[in-house]
Amino acid sequence: LMQYPHGCIEQTTSSVFPQLYLSSLLKLEPKKKNEIDRNIKAGIDRLKKFQLSSGGLAYWPGENGVSDWGTNYGGHFLLEADLMGYAVPPGVIENWKKYQRDAAVNWTPRNDRRYYANDDLIQAYRLYTLALAKAPELGAMNRLREVKTLSNSAKWRLAAAYQLAGQSEVAKNLVANLSTEIPAYTELWQTYGSSSRDEAMILETLALLGGEHRTKAAPVAKSVSEDLNRSGHWMSTQTTAYCLISLCKFSGADKTSAGLSFDYTIDKQSGKINGKELISQMDMNISGIKTGKVTLKNNGKNTLFARVILSGIPAAGKETDAASDLGMSVSYTTVAGEPVDVAALEQGTDFVAVVSIYNPGLRGDYHQLALTQIFPSGWEIRNSRMEAGPAMVANSHSDYIDFRDDRVFTYFSLYPKQYAVYRVQLNAAYAGHFYMPTVQCEAMYDHTINARASGKWVDVLPAGIVP
Numbered sequence: 326l327m328q329y330p331h332g333c334i335e336q337t338t339s340s341v342f343p344q345l346y347l348s349s350l351l352k353l354e355p356k357k358k359n360e361i362d363r364n365i366k367a368g369i370d371r372l373k374k375f376q377l378s379s380g381g382l383a384y385w386p387g388e389n390g391v392s393d394w395g396t397n398y399g400g401h402f403l404l405e406a407d408l409m410g411y412a413v414p415p416g417v418i419e420n421w422k423k424y425q426r427d428a429a430v431n432w433t434p435r436n437d438r439r440y441y442a443n444d445d446l447i448q449a450y451r452l453y454t455l456a457l458a459k460a461p462e463l464g465a466m467n468r469l470r471e472v473k474t475l476s477n478s479a480k481w482r483l484a485a486a487y488q489l490a491g492q493s494e495v496a497k498n499l500v501a502n503l504s505t506e507i508p509a510y511t512e513l514w515q516t517y518g519s520s521s522r523d524e525a526m527i528l529e530t531l532a533l534l535g536g537e538h539r540t541k542a543a544p545v546a547k548s549v550s551e552d553l554n555r556s557g558h559w560m561s562t563q564t565t566a567y568c569l570i571s572l573c574k575f576s577g578a579d580k581t582s583a584g585l586s587f588d589y590t591i592d593k594q595s596g597k598i599n600g601k602e603l604i605s606q607m608d609m610n611i612s613g614i615k616t617g618k619v620t621l622k623n624n625g626k627n628t629l630f631a632r633v634i635l636s637g638i639p640a641a642g643k644e645t646d647a648a649s650d651l652g653m654s655v656s657y658t659t660v661a662g663e664p665v666d667v668a669a670l671e672q673g674t675d676f677v678a679v680v681s682i683y684n685p686g687l688r689g690d691y692h693q694l695a696l697t698q699i700f701p702s703g704w705e706i707r708n709s710r711m712e713a714g715p716a717m718v719a720n721s722h723s724d725y726i727d728f729r730d731d732r733v734f735t736y737f738s739l740y741p742k743q744y745a746v747y748r749v750q751l752n753a754a755y756a757g758h759f760y761m762p763t764v765q766c767e768a769m770y771d772h773t774i775n776a777r778a779s780g781k782w783v784d785v786l787p788a789g790i791v792p
Contacts, residue, residue, distance in 0.1 A: 326569075327364065329562055331695055331734060331769060332727065334375050334384050334395035335517050339566035341368030342402045345409060346570065349577030350604045365411060372399050373417055380424030385725035385736070394516045396424065397450040398563075404457050418458070425455050429465040434472055443516045445475055446523075449482035456489035463490065470499065477503060478523040485530040496534060505531075505545050514692035517563040517770050521552045525564070525571040532575040546575050554632070559772040576603050586625035592618060599624075609633070641760045644779040651691075652683030653776035655764050660750070667761075668781070670753040672788045675707070677718055678749045682766055682776075686741030693769045696735040696747060701759035703785040706733060707750040721745035753785045 326340045344361045347353065353361070375382040381391030382399045400421045407413040432448045452466050466486055469475065475483075480499055487496035505527050507520040528549055531542035549568050552558065560568070584601035591609055598605050609619075623629050656679045657667045665676050678698060684691050700706060708728045722745075727734040735747050761780050768774035 326562060326566055330697070331736070332371070333693075333725075333736070333769075334372070334382055334392055334399050336562045336769070337368060337371050337375075338395075338399045338402045339562040341365050342398075342405075342566050343569035343573065345402075345405055346573030346577060349573055350602060351606065352600055352602045365406060369403065369406060369411060369413055372403060373414065375399065376417060376420065380420035380422070381428075382421070388725070391424070393428065393447050393451070396421070396428075397447065397454055400425065401450075401454050401457065404454065422455070422458055422460055425451055425458075426460065426462060429455060429462045432465065432469075434474070443476075443478070443518060445469065445472060445479040446482060446516060446518075449479040449486065453482055453486040453489065456486040461486065461490035463492075466490070470495075478507060478526065481505075481523075481527045481530045485533050488530075488533050493534075497538075500530070500534075505541065511771070514770060517561060517693075519561065519564045521549070521560065522564040522567045524552075525549050525567040528571040529567075529574055532571070542575055546572060554630075561770045561772075563770070584625070585627070585629070586623070587629060588622040588624065590618075590620040641780065642782065644763045644777070646777065646779050648776040650685065650687055650774045651694075651766060651768075651776040652681075652685060653764075653766050653778065654681045655679070655778040656681075667783050669784045669786055672753055672756050672785050674753040676751055676753070678751055680747050680764060680766075682737075682739065682745045682747070684739035684741055684743050688774070689741060691739045691768055691774060694737050694739060694766060694774075695769050696737070696764075696766045697732065698735075698749060698764050699732040699762040700749075700751065701761045701783055701785075702731060703753065703755040703757050703759040703783070705752045705754040706731070707752055718748035718750050720747050723747070756785050756787045758782065758784050 326343065329336055329340060341364055344364055347361060348358070372382070374386040375384075375395070377383055377389070377391060379391060381393075382396040383390060384392040384395050400418075403413050403418060403421070407418065429448065429451050432451075435444050448465075448469055452462060452469065455462050456466075466483065469479070469483055480503060484496040484499045487493070487499065505524070507523040507527070509520045524545060528542055528545045531538045531545060549572060552560070553565070553568050553572075584599075584603065585605050586599050588597050589595065594610070619631075619633060621629065621631055657665050658677050658679055659665050660675050660677060662677075665674075667676065670676065678700070680696060680698065682694070682696065706728060721737070723735050723737040725736045727736075733749050737745055737747075739745055759782070761783050763777050763780045765777040766775065
């Protein structure tokens with residue numbers, strides 16, 4: 326989550342929200358505590374840039390429309406950070422509360438499930454955040470409770486709102502005999518959700534209700550943990566973050582745990598762990614290790630679950646082209662639009678990277694697509710937005726474009742059978758031999774929709790040398 330590159334309201338919040346609770350699970354060294362503290366403060370500062378004059382939060386900085394789920398989620402994080410002593414500007418919270426109150430009071434059920442799926446959950450979450458802010462809208466809560474088609478996910482979230490509002494009996498009656506299992510559903514762009522995310526929200530509610538509900542919460546916590554640990558199981562940033570948040574809140578509230586007690590050996594390195602924390606993690610220095618043998622001895626009463634996690638990136642030049650339910654082609658042209666071979670460019674050459682994306686129409690509308698272009702270090706990006714005069718290249722509509730020193734992120738939606746073309750003007754600035762990484766496009770909330778074009782080595786030749 327902390328390394329995910331895309332900075333929308335949801336992913337900005339997801340990257341920092343679980344960090345609020347890490348100390349309840351892990352023993353953090355001072356260096357790590359300071360890093361987390363900086364991350365949370367940076368997240369608060371960035372979220373301020375999403376706030377509109379209405380008090381709601383946009384999906385991208387500078388957008389005019391409010392993201393209702395993003396407003397709930399981002400506001401939830403700001404409230405929790407404020408409760409933990411972080412400095413959140415009072416004006417940000419007050420303006421956010423005003424938007425939430427107005428939206429809660431004026432909400433009515435919507436029947437168009439294509440565009441308003443999970444709309445009742447959005448309202449229930451909104452009411453939960455208002456109750457957390459000590460400004461519960463009981464009238465709106467009661468009206469939502471009377472909706473006959475209210476989903477189980479919304480009922481659980483509404484119960485949490487009642488609990489926070491001091492209506493404990495209403496909360497418990499609302500979820501009495503209510504299933505904690507959520508049927509699997511496709512990721513929805515309105516809430517960036519999944520059945521695992523909704524199950525994590527149920528776990529959070531059970532932890533909040535406390536008492537006998539902790540017994541009911543135990544199998545839900547086990548299910549959420551298994552989702553996080555399942556090998557090869559892809560999870561979106563929203564789902565990952567909320568699973569972590571709920572497990573932290575559930576486990577952190579358990580003051581009876583005996584914690585961890587075990588001996589370990591990694592090759593010839595050995596040590597002992599004793600503490601009240603529920604998780605222990607350490608970096609394995611694998612350089613020079615020949616056997617790769619890890620030994621654990623459990624000295625405590627808790628069952629331990631051990632994991633060895635290895636990660637890496639493909640070696641340069643080993644990537645392959647691939648596509649899944651998304652078409653993509655990459656080409657390069659002169660500024661005048663003529664094809665150009667970028668394998669060997671003369672230093673100082675201006676040229677254009679052209680990426681065409683196509684929705685084949687097999688799975689309906691595509692929302693929150695992210696195109697990632699990382700360029701060789703010998704090429705410079707010419708950001709037309711920073712230069713005087715009209716744009717030198719024309720692009721299809723996008724929701725947001727994020728220019729970095731060596732890369733460009735473009736975010737957009739595509740309807741069935743629709744093409745989009747995005748161009749980036751470049752300059753072959755520095756002579757040398759460089760690697761051009763993979764060009765990739767993906768749906769941020771559905772990993773099965775993606776396409777990539779493999780990278781390759783390129784040369785920038787000194788001026789005056791013609792290839």
